[in-house]
Amino acid sequence: MQITKDDLAKLVVLQEQDKVIDILEAAIAEAPGQIEALRAEADAEKTALAQAKDRLLKLQLERKEKELDLAKMEEEIRKHNIELNAVKTNEAFRALQTEIDRCKAEAGELETRTLEIMERCDSLLKEEKAKTAKLKAAEAVIQEKISGLEARKSEDEAKLAVEKTKREALIVGLPGLVLTHYDNVRRRRGGVAVARLNGNTCTVCRMNQPPQVVVNLAKGNVVVCCESCQRILYSAELAGAKPA
Ligand SMILES: [Zn+2]
Numbered sequence: 001m002q003i004t005k006d007d008l009a010k011l012v013v014l015q016e017q018d019k020v021i022d023i024l025e026a027a028i029a030e031a032p033g034q035i036e037a038l039r040a041e042a043d044a045e046k047t048a049l050a051q052a053k054d055r056l057l058k059l060q061l062e063r064k065e066k067e068l069d070l071a072k073m074e075e076e077i078r079k080h081n082i083e084l085n086a087v088k089t090n091e092a093f094r095a096l097q098t099e100i101d102r103c104k105a106e107a108g109e110l111e112t113r114t115l116e117i118m119e120r121c122d123s124l125l126k127e128e129k130a131k132t133a134k135l136k137a138a139e140a141v142i143q144e145k146i147s148g149l150e151a152r153k154s155e156d157e158a159k160l161a162v163e164k165t166k167r168e169a170l171i172v173g174l175p176g177l178v179l180t181h182y183d184n185v186r187r188r189r190g191g192v193a194v195a196r197l198n199g200n201t202c203t204v205c206r207m208n209q210p211p212q213v214v215v216n217l218a219k220g221n222v223v224v225c226c227e228s229c230q231r232i233l234y235s236a237e238l239a240g241a242k243p244a
Contacts, residue, residue: 001223003178008220008234011182014170015194021167022191024160031153035146042142049131056124063117070110077103181223185231195231205229 080100087093171179186193195204200214207228217224217233224233 001177001181002221003175003223005220005238007174007178008223008232009238010170010174011178011194011232012234012238014167014174014182015186015192017163017167017170018186018191018193021160021163024156024163028153028156028160031149031156035149038142038146038149042139045131045135045138049128049135052124052128052131056121056128059117059121059124063114063121066110066114066117070107070114073103073107073110077107178223182232185225189229189231193232195226195229195233197226197233197235202226202229202231202233204231209233 077100080096080103084093084096084100087096182193192204195202197203197209197214197217200209200211201207202209205226205228207226209227213224213227213233216222217235225231226233
């Protein structure tokens, strides 16, 4: 494939331009995932808070239940105590006394459980307050990060448009076949299509080239590729003389 020294020099500049474009495109492509991850982080904090609130609510309901049960039990004890005055036989008196004792024991258990629940509610309330404060702080930080990422993405998109315009200008006049070959090698070789030859070594893949490759490149006029990585080779002199 024929190529002039000027066109080869253009490819070297084009490669630098494409590196800039690749970096911008990678950053733009990464942004949505990073934003999504931050949103998931905020959602996880929200879920943790909702769960803490739910636990507290359930305990508060249980506490109300126990308090009602306790009130019922106390009412029963009060009734039994009145009934005690009306019993006629010792047997009935003992039976009622046993029932009162049972009610008192149950009331005692209900009181203990109510106290336990109240303590647990207190600690959950503290936990909920701490989580709410943490969420508020985390949300602010996360939102700031998201705004930063979104702003940077917009900036990168604007920069990318400018850099793509520069690329369009760079490829003007390049033979179609040369450009297609360059694009193909770039796609296959991790975005790097050209490689400087240093002595007889390809500076990208570090493989030494046979003498014929070195000779062909020195002669100019044709596209010479690295025998190992297939990248388009250019000489050190060309690199030094590359247009700005
Ligand atoms: Zn190579």
